Amino acid sequence: xxxxxxxxxxxxxxxxxxxxxxxxxxxxxxxxxxxxxxxxxxxxxxxxxxxxxxxxxxxxxxxxxxxxxxxxxxxxxxxxxxxxxxxxxxxxxxxxxxxxxxxxxxxxxxxxxxxxxxxxxxxxxxxxxxxxxxxxxxxxxxxxxxxxxxxxxxxxxxxxxxxxxxxxxxxxxxxxxxxxxxxxxxxxxxxxxxxxxxxxxxxxxxxxxxxxxxxxxxxxxxxxxxxxxxxxxxxxxxxxxxxxxxxxxxxxxxxxxxxxxxxxxxxxxxxxxxxxxxxxxxxxxxxxxxxxxxxxxxxxxxxxxxxxxxxxxxxxxxxxxxxxxxxxxxxxxxxxxxxxxxxxxxxxxxxxxxxxxxxxxxxxxx
Amino acid sequence: xxxxxxxxxxxxxxxxxxxxxxxxxxxxxxxxxxxxxxxxxxxxxxxxxxxxxxxxxxxxxxxxxxxxxxxxxxxxxxxxxxxxxxxxxxxxxxxxxxxxxxxxxxxxxxxxxxxxxxxxxxxxxxxxxxxxxxxxxxxxxxxxxxxxxxxxxxxxxxxxxxxxxxxxxxxxxxxxxxxxxxxxxxxxxxxxxxxxxxxxxxxxxxxxxxxxxxxxxxxxxxxxxxxxxxxxxxxxxxxxxxxxxxxxxxxxxxxxxxxxxxxxxxxxxxxxxxxxxxxxxxxxxxxxxxxxxxxxxxxxxxxxxxxxxxxxxxxxxxxxxxxxxx
Numbered sequence: 001x002x003x004x005x006x007x008x009x010x011x012x013x014x015x016x017x018x019x020x021x022x023x024x025x026x027x028x029x030x031x032x033x034x035x036x037x038x039x040x041x042x043x044x045x046x047x048x049x050x051x052x053x054x055x056x057x058x059x060x061x062x063x064x065x066x067x068x069x070x071x072x073x074x075x076x077x078x079x080x081x082x083x084x085x086x087x088x089x090x091x092x093x094x095x096x097x098x099x100x101x102x103x104x105x106x107x108x109x110x111x112x113x114x115x116x117x118x119x120x121x122x123x124x125x126x127x128x129x130x131x132x133x134x135x136x137x138x139x140x141x142x143x144x145x146x147x148x149x150x151x152x153x154x155x156x157x158x159x160x161x162x163x164x165x166x167x168x169x170x171x172x173x174x175x176x177x178x179x180x181x182x183x184x185x186x187x188x189x190x191x192x193x194x195x196x197x198x199x200x201x202x203x204x205x206x207x208x209x210x211x212x213x214x215x216x217x218x219x220x221x222x223x224x225x226x227x228x229x230x231x232x233x234x235x236x237x238x239x240x241x242x243x244x245x246x247x248x249x250x251x252x253x254x255x256x257x258x259x260x261x262x263x264x265x266x267x268x269x270x271x272x273x274x275x276x277x278x279x280x281x282x283x284x285x286x287x288x289x290x291x292x293x294x295x296x297x298x299x300x301x302x303x304x305x306x307x308x309x310x311x312x313x314x315x316x317x318x319x320x321x322x323x324x325x326x327x328x329x330x331x332x333x334x335x336x337x338x339x340x341x342x343x344x345x346x347x348x349x350x351x352x353x354x355x356x357x358x359x360x361x362x363x364x365x366x
Numbered sequence: 367x368x369x370x371x372x373x374x375x376x377x378x379x380x381x382x383x384x385x386x387x388x389x390x391x392x393x394x395x396x397x398x399x400x401x402x403x404x405x406x407x408x409x410x411x412x413x414x415x416x417x418x419x420x421x422x423x424x425x426x427x428x429x430x431x432x433x434x435x436x437x438x439x440x441x442x443x444x445x446x447x448x449x450x451x452x453x454x455x456x457x458x459x460x461x462x463x464x465x466x467x468x469x470x471x472x473x474x475x476x477x478x479x480x481x482x483x484x485x486x487x488x489x490x491x492x493x494x495x496x497x498x499x500x501x502x503x504x505x506x507x508x509x510x511x512x513x514x515x516x517x518x519x520x521x522x523x524x525x526x527x528x529x530x531x532x533x534x535x536x537x538x539x540x541x542x543x544x545x546x547x548x549x550x551x552x553x554x555x556x557x558x559x560x561x562x563x564x565x566x567x568x569x570x571x572x573x574x575x576x577x578x579x580x581x582x583x584x585x586x587x588x589x590x591x592x593x594x595x596x597x598x599x600x601x602x603x604x605x606x607x608x609x610x611x612x613x614x615x616x617x618x619x620x621x622x623x624x625x626x627x628x629x630x631x632x633x634x635x636x637x638x639x640x641x642x643x644x645x646x647x648x649x650x651x652x653x654x655x656x657x658x659x660x661x662x663x664x665x666x667x668x669x670x671x672x673x674x675x676x677x678x679x680x681x682x683x684x685x686x687x688x689x690x691x692x
Contacts, residue, residue, distance in 0.1 A: 120474070143438065
């Protein structure tokens with residue numbers, strides 16, 4: 001027998017769950033401001049998630065996916081990106097989207113049922129939330145291919161979940177990225193649960209990171225509850241891609257502390273005891289422990305930060321609730337660059353039906 | 367002016383588009399050195415190079431999604447599928463992304479892509495190589511489905527499709543790729559999308575047809591003319607969004623309508639046209655709307671294909687039935 005290939009998968013851990021260091025901090029993380037920015041990003045995300053779930057429970061928002069416990073994956077990833085890079089998120093990357101300039105009000109509008117929420121003012125080239133699982137991976141390859149063809153030092157960053165790694169299109173995109181050496185980085189947010197299906201039922205592979213090997217690209221695992229490690233490992237992958245060395249995959253191992261979405265009840269399929277265990281590893285308290293140990297943080301700063309995040313989210317909620325409704329014709333006005341002549345009668349019909357609905361509602365109110 | 371077959375007209379339009387717009391790219395399997403299985407991209411790799419003409423790995427879902435990403439970044443990828451029957455993996459990307467990226471971002475991102483494929487039967491090809499899936503694509507909001515029926519329309523409509531800022535499925539009738547030649551000027555002039563073409567004027571009967579079957583329909587119209595009946599031939603060319611106005615105007619004049627397509631009958635494109643006539647043209651009809659179509663069966667292998675595909679005799683028979691209504 002001749003051995004023709006061999007591989008190993010590394011796992012990077014820097015910050016332990018108790019906030020002590022398992023490895024030396026990267027140089028950038030020695031800057032207190034950098035750590036505090038990451039901390040703020042995660043706290044803001046958690047504040048938003050809590051508020052969004054409450055809004056849904058009180059009927060003021062549609063179904064929404066919380067990222068509770070996974071804030072480090074999104075925030076660490078976005079912090080590793082440059083503004084000119086392009087993010088292709090799944091539906092649990094609010095921490096990354098806010099970091100890149102998407103306004104909380106805009107994301108609320110989307111989950112509140114208004115497409116205008118995806119026409120955000122910043123990060124204009126970033127892709128909208130992708131709901132059909134993993135179907136955005138080929139788009140990331142396309143965006144990366146565009147950068148390559150224009151010789152631009154930019155990177156496409158695709159975030160998807162553990163469930164998405166079972167999809168053919170995800171493999172197909174990685175395979176292409178490998179063979180064309182595209183500047184594409186995939187972050188797999190392995191939160192252990194694809195709704196009710198656990199990671200163990202998703203694949204027999206020991207890690208998701210090793211799926212990269214078959215595509216001819218590096219795959220590395222990182223402690224996804226350690227925002228410093230995520231920022232560092234994703235950052236290395238991005239800079240590698242930027243310098244023309246090709247794609248890579250980062251499997252961020254974390255845990256979904258929340259239900260899948262507000263339409264899900266995770267108690268139907270997983271034990272509270274399991275969830276409690278993982279609460280001990282969550283990313284926000286972990287980074288706070290480090291900040292406190294380093295003398296960078298205390299009760300006053302914490303209170304000020306929480307109050308600031310609450311104010312920011314509250315203001316966004318007010319703005320979201322005060323938004324004027326979109327005209328009904330919006331649903332057809334943006335299907336094509338301009339409404340094709342054959343569809344003009346349908347546009348008229350939409351307006352007539354909308355007017356009738358409004359009149360009906362007015363009549364009912366009287 | 368030069369004499370071109372339909373596939374040569376396709377190639378001329380692709381070359382013209384690559385020449386005039388640096389954001390136009392060709393993608394697909396074997397579109398590079400091989401020049402495509404039908405030679406539609408022959409010598410374009412040599413002429414425009416590997417950054418404009420890209421051979422992809424063998425995955426239709428992938429290269430459709432790849433085109434979505436490229437399109438959102440301002441490129442105009444033209445994707446070649448080798449055969450109609452291999453397009454179905456692209457449906458997810460078309461339905462969930464290409465057809466709605468503009469709408470779901472309210473215009474922030476768009477998808478100026480073209481998906482080209484040879485389509486239709488009649489070349490005695492293997493399984494999955496003779497399908498007419500235009501009805502599936504025509505049912506997707508946000509996607510145009512365009513089918514040329516002559517070299518000149520292939521040239522002009524393909525240029526229009528590539529220049530259009532939204533996704534277009536462009537189905538090329540492979541049976542007539544090399545069957546006819548037409549004099550045409552490679553002058554970069556596009557033909558309008560969303561507009562039906564009246565290929566022949568008549569007053570007794572409207573026949574709506576597209577793709578390869580337009581040939582049989584024109585021949586049937588010649589026979590009818592010998593019998594003293596003048597058929598008006600309407601080729602929608604863009605099946606969706608459909609130029610119903612032209613069809614309705616024609617039927618208002620003739621009072622009779624026959625729809626001819628290879629695609630399966632049930633929920634087929636002919637059903638949409640017949641429904642529009644029932645809704646908006648009923649009182650001008652002298653006879654029930656008739657359809658000559660493929661059947662609601664998987665496209666048969668070549669030995670039974672001749673029965674599945676509408677032929678001139680079927681068109682004539684249906685036309686005679688319609689003309690019998692006074």
